[in-house]
Amino acid sequence: xxxxxxxxxxxxxxxxxxxxxxxxxxxxxxxxxxxxxxxxxxxxxxxxxxxxxxxxxxxxxxxxxxxxxxxxxxxxxxxxxxxxxxxxxxxxxxxxxxxxxxxxxxxxxxxxxxxxxxxxxxxxxxxxxxxxxxxxxxxxxxxxxxxxxxxxxxxxxxxxxxxxxxxxxxxxxxxxxxxxxxxxxxxxxxxxxxxxxxxxxxx
Numbered sequence: 601x602x603x604x605x606x607x608x609x610x611x612x613x614x615x616x617x618x619x620x621x622x623x624x625x626x627x628x629x630x631x632x633x634x635x636x637x638x639x640x641x642x643x644x645x646x647x648x649x650x651x652x653x654x655x656x657x658x659x660x661x662x663x664x665x666x667x668x669x670x671x672x673x674x675x676x677x678x679x680x681x682x683x684x685x686x687x688x689x690x691x692x693x694x695x696x697x698x699x700x701x702x703x704x705x706x707x708x709x710x711x712x713x714x715x716x717x718x719x720x721x722x723x724x725x726x727x728x729x730x731x732x733x734x735x736x737x738x739x740x741x742x743x744x745x746x747x748x749x750x751x752x753x754x755x756x757x758x759x760x761x762x763x764x765x766x767x768x769x770x771x772x773x774x775x776x777x778x779x780x781x782x783x784x785x786x787x788x789x790x791x792x793x794x795x796x797x798x799x800x801x802x803x
Contacts, residue, residue, distance in 0.1 A: 602799060603638035604628045605665070607655045609680060610646040611785065618785040618792060624799050632664050640798065641668050644785075645680030646745070649705065650692030652680055662698065669700055674776045674801045682750060682772070682779035691748050701774060702753035708746070714765045717747040722762045722770075722782075730759025730773050731801065732780070732794050740790045742770075742782040750781060776801070 689705035723739040749768040760771035784791035
């Protein structure tokens, strides 16, 4: 069973639909016990960093997420879900993130005629043997929608990078915590392959 955390922030249905198409049993919930009983957990999300952190606090989900991570259960953050795993974001000064991983979220710089938000397909440069990318070609294309990006403090956790006005840490992995800035559920066959790799991880 893969649980998808419902905290009123986003792309829940598209993530659920992609997992169901892979034959996975899924549950969309914010119930603490159901989340703790799941085999794997996904934190999706679109929207504002500060608003999302407030929702996680209001629903009592901050402690639940930290407990899931302590249990070493496979956990995947998607888009805003990646950003929330880190310490802070320029989008919400003074608001702390979950702090599960070290790094900060910065605004994509305005330069070179590139539009912000960054919406569209970009290729990834894979590195450090990320388990989500097992069996994929060297420079897979995936779909992004974001105005802010990750700068991780620990280079070894970064498993994929991309370029859009600056170098973007596009995917990270530490232990059984995984995260993608891009949307695998909107990234065609490549995205389904990434979600399949996650679904098949040993807990």
